[in-house]
Amino acid sequence: MNPDTAFLQGIPTLGRWLRTGKTSSVELTRLALHLLETRGSALNAVAHLMPERAISEAELADRELKAGRDRGPLHGIPYGAKDLLAAKGAPTEWGSFAHEGQRFETDAAVVKRLKQAGAVLTAKLSMVSLAGGGGYRFASASISGPGRNPWDRERWAGGSSSGSGATVGGGLLPFAIGSETWGSIVVPASFCGVTGLRPTYGRVPRTGAMALSWTLDKLGALARSANDASLVLAAIAGPDPRDPSSVVGPYRHPARNRRPLRVGVLREDFSKSGDKEIERAFNAALKALEATGARLEDARLPDLPYGAVAGALVTIEGRAAFENVITGPKLALLNDPEQRTGLAAGMCFTGVDYLHAMRLRAKCRHGVAGVFQKLDALVAPSLMNVATPIDANLDTAFADGGGLLQAAGNCTGIPCLSVPMGYGEGHLPCGLQICAAAGDDATAVMLARVFQAATRWHKDAPPR
Amino acid sequence: MNGASKRLTRRAFARGAAAAAGLAICAPLSAEENPVTPAKELDGFEAALALVILNAPHLPASDREDLEAQVRSTLESQKSLRALDVPDGTEPDFVFRATEAGR
Numbered sequence: 001m002n003p004d005t006a007f008l009q010g011i012p013t014l015g016r017w018l019r020t021g022k023t024s025s026v027e028l029t030r031l032a033l034h035l036l037e038t039r040g041s042a043l044n045a046v047a048h049l050m051p052e053r054a055i056s057e058a059e060l061a062d063r064e065l066k067a068g069r070d071r072g073p074l075h076g077i078p079y080g081a082k083d084l085l086a087a088k089g090a091p092t093e094w095g096s097f098a099h100e101g102q103r104f105e106t107d108a109a110v111v112k113r114l115k116q117a118g119a120v121l122t123a124k125l126s127m128v129s130l131a132g133g134g135g136y137r138f139a140s141a142s143i144s145g146p147g148r149n150p151w152d153r154e155r156w157a158g159g160s161s162s163g164s165g166a167t168v169g170g171g172l173l174p175f176a177i178g179s180e181t182w183g184s185i186v187v188p189a190s191f192c193g194v195t196g197l198r199p200t201y202g203r204v205p206r207t208g209a210m211a212l213s214w215t216l217d218k219l220g221a222l223a224r225s226a227n228d229a230s231l232v233l234a235a236i237a238g239p240d241p242r243d244p245s246s247v248v249g250p251y252r253h254p255a256r257n258r259r260p261l262r263v264g265v266l267r268e269d270f271s272k273s274g275d276k277e278i279e280r281a282f283n284a285a286l287k288a289l290e291a292t293g294a295r296l297e298d299a300r301l302p303d304l305p306y307g308a309v310a311g312a313l314v315t316i317e318g319r320a321a322f323e324n325v326i327t328g329p330k331l332a333l334l335n336d337p338e339q340r341t342g343l344a345a346g347m348c349f350t351g352v353d354y355l356h357a358m359r360l361r362a363k364c365r366h367g368v369a370g371v372f373q374k375l376d377a378l379v380a381p382s383l384m385n386v387a388t389p390i391d392a393n394l395d396t397a398f399a400d401g402g403g404l405l406q407a408a409g410n411c412t413g414i415p416c417l418s419v420p421m422g423y424g425e426g427h428l429p430c431g432l433q434i435c436a437a438a439g440d441d442a443t444a445v446m447l448a449r450v451f452q453a454a455t456r457w458h459k460d461a462p463p464r
Numbered sequence: 465m466n467g468a469s470k471r472l473t474r475r476a477f478a479r480g481a482a483a484a485a486g487l488a489i490c491a492p493l494s495a496e497e498n499p500v501t502p503a504k505e506l507d508g509f510e511a512a513l514a515l516v517i518l519n520a521p522h523l524p525a526s527d528r529e530d531l532e533a534q535v536r537s538t539l540e541s542q543k544s545l546r547a548l549d550v551p552d553g554t555e556p557d558f559v560f561r562a563t564e565a566g567r
Contacts, residue, residue: 201562215557248563305548312545315538329522337530344520345534348512353542358556360548365557413562439563 003031007174008461011073011228014174018065018076025065025076025120029058032078032122035172040123043153043170044145045163047083047124048090054078054122061118073231075118080176082161083124084131084210085219087111094210095127095142095160098330108208109243110177110219110236117235125163125176129334130325131184132160133212133318134342137395139388141336146390149191151428151462155387158188164222165192169429171461175223175232179209181216181314182410186433189222189418190382193429195448195458196222197229200438201413202248204233205240213317214245215358216310216410225458226417226448230254233441254442261447263289264299264371266380266405274384278430281422282381285432285451289379292450299378302367307407309364312349312357319346338395361411365438368412372437377447380405382431386424405433415441417448420457429457512539 001023006014017023033051040046061076086092086104093099111121126144128136139146139156147162149155150170157166161178165188168176178185180198189196197220204219211217221232230253237251265286270279290296325331326343334340371378380403388397409416414435421432432451436444452458513535517523523531 245561247561305545308541308545308548311541315541326520327522331520331522332524337527338534340520340523341527341531341534344516344523344531345538347516347519348535348538349542353545355556356548356550357545359550359554360545362554362557363550365562 001027003035004464005171005461006031007035008171008224008459010224011077011174011231014077015073015075019070025058025061025078026055028076029054029078029120029122032173036080036123036167039170040163040167040172043148043150043157043166044142045126045147045157045166045170045172047093047095047126047144047163049123050087050090050121053089054120057115057120061120064118071116071118072235074114074235076120077118077174078120078122079114080123080125080164080167080173081108081111081121082127082164082176082178084127084179085111085124085177086208087121087124090124092124093143094130095144096129097143097335098325098333100143104208106208109205109240111208113236114177119235122173125161125167127162128160129336129339130322131179131181131210131212132339133314133322134339134346136336137338137393138336139390139392139394141334141339148390149387149428151193151387152426154390155428156191156390156392158191158387160184161188161222165189165194165196168192168194168222168224169462175221175228177219177232177236178222179217179219180410181213181218182310183406185220185222186382186406186416186418186431190429190431191387193420193457193460193462194222194224195226195229195420195452196220196418197226197233197445198409198416199233199237199251199441200248200415202245203237203251203415203441205238205243205246207240207242211321213314213321215317216314218413225452226419226445227452229417230445248439251441254446257446257450260293260295261376261443261450262374263294263296263447264375264378265296266299266301266378268381268384268403270384275386275424275430278381278384278386278424281424281430282432285421285455286379288454289447289451292454294447294450299371299375301371301404301408304364304367304408305360306364306404306411309357309360310407310411312353313361315346316349316354316357319343319349364408365412368408368414369437372440376436376443378405378435380433382418382433386426386428386430405435409435412438414438415444417444419448419451420460421455422457429460509536509539
């Protein structure tokens with residue numbers, strides 16, 4: 001087993017190695033812990049290593065496999081969890097100086113489900129402070145330091161699931177759990193050259209996860225391929241009575257697609273801004289999709305205020321979620337002035353504004369659902385730029401808020417994958433966004449798998 | 465700036481805010497005045513800034529400039545949001561569900 005490439009192989013290959021005795025879960029786990037401690041630390045990707053718990057879970061996985069008990073495709077596979085998920089055995093600091101040393105002696109629902117599936121938790125992974133609630137100006141807005149990109153350490157890994165993107169992108173773990181309120185899976189997936197799967201809102205319970213925005217937060221996987229991300233989703237999806245939003249039914253890893261999918265193409269305007277190499281990569285990705293038999297047509301989203309609505313909701317809900325921090329002395333501990341003042345300024349909105357936004361949201365949801373009556377999926381570039389310099393002012397770099405499909409997708413809770421589609425400026429990765437109707441995560445996964453069967457971008461790794 | 469002067473600045477900052485908030489919220493009205501009209505023409509920005517400061521009393525004094533920018537930007541977002549029309553009869557998604565099946 002080559003330690004540099006082991007975790008680039010994909011979950012089914014690792015599973016085969018475990019079942020044929022080529023390796024053991026303990027060996028894979030020791031490798032993951034070593035890689036995280038050395039390369040992961042250099043990327044500021046690790047919040048807390050969990051060696052004792054990891055080895056104990058790995059030993060159990062090995063014992064069970066030997067005894068003929070197989071928990072499925074994730075059995076014995078090491079992974080990491082964004083540090084907004086509670087887990088026994090390590091602090092859960094939410095990336096925030098205001099929550100240094102915070103511990104929960106319970107596992108988040110997702111961590112419990114992954115344990116049930118036999119996966120091995122090796123580390124809590126770094127994140128932007130409070131998942132970026134209130135906004136932030138610099139990548140350094142994290143108790144772990146700025147999340148560095150495995151493709152170029154002087155670039156940002158993206159946020160807020162920085163450690164999840166960097167560890168999977170750098171081949172330090174086969175998969176990681178991240179979260180997205182608005183862009184926090186798609187952005188690190190695109191910047192780090194990995195596949196990110198943001199499920200339908202309500203598909204995965206957030207029990208035991210930090211709340212930034214109760215009506216926008218989603219948990220999902222960052223992995224080496226759409227197939228791997230889907231295997232993880234199948235393990236963590238399904239209702240949980242302790243999260244009333246988790247009402248979307250269980251997810252089944254889809255079988256092979258047998259009919260041509262109708263795909264709407266959303267074109268971004270690269271004439272005034274954005275990376276022209278990403279535009280070229282997007283056009284090449286469309287050709288690759290068309291060659292698989294997908295039926296492409298230009299599409300438009302109804303002209304609705306997705307960004308204004310999602311922006312108001314995340315501001316108001318974030319103001320409420322962090323009320324005790326904002327009104328107390330710990331606010332001053334947050335190290336990014338924009339985050340401190342952004343959280344505080346949420347007070348400007350009123351209850352009437354919140355309900356107005358929720359009424360507009362109903363309109364947005366119906367509008368986007370209408371698009372999917374004629375189309376199976378929508379595609380767009382994940383972002384118009386590659387990873388930003390590590391010290392860039394993110395107000396400037398993300399002036400467009402990440403594009404229309406990100407705003408609409410998060411506002412309406414539809415599923416999305418970001419899959420690698422080539423390279424932009426400086427040979428840095430860029431991503432293709434694939435979205436489907438709310439609840440139809442399987443179609444988005446199928447299209448992403450078809451694309452990855454026809455391309456090799458997702459198999460690339462940063463040069464050593 | 466040392467700790468003591470930071471604390472003093474912070475207190476002065478909060479006092480100014482409280483004064484502005486008092487003006488905004490408790491301006492006395494005489495019997496001759498229309499009770500639904502404020503006694504003094506209020507500056508929406510000043511009132512909002514005061515409200516924010518009163519509810520975040522531990523913001524470092526050095527955040528003043530950032531805070532003013534954030535309040536202005538949030539008020540702009542609020543204005544844009546309120547300008548968006550919602551047809552009569554549209555109910556809010558009280559508990560948001562992305563799918564009809566989940567409702």
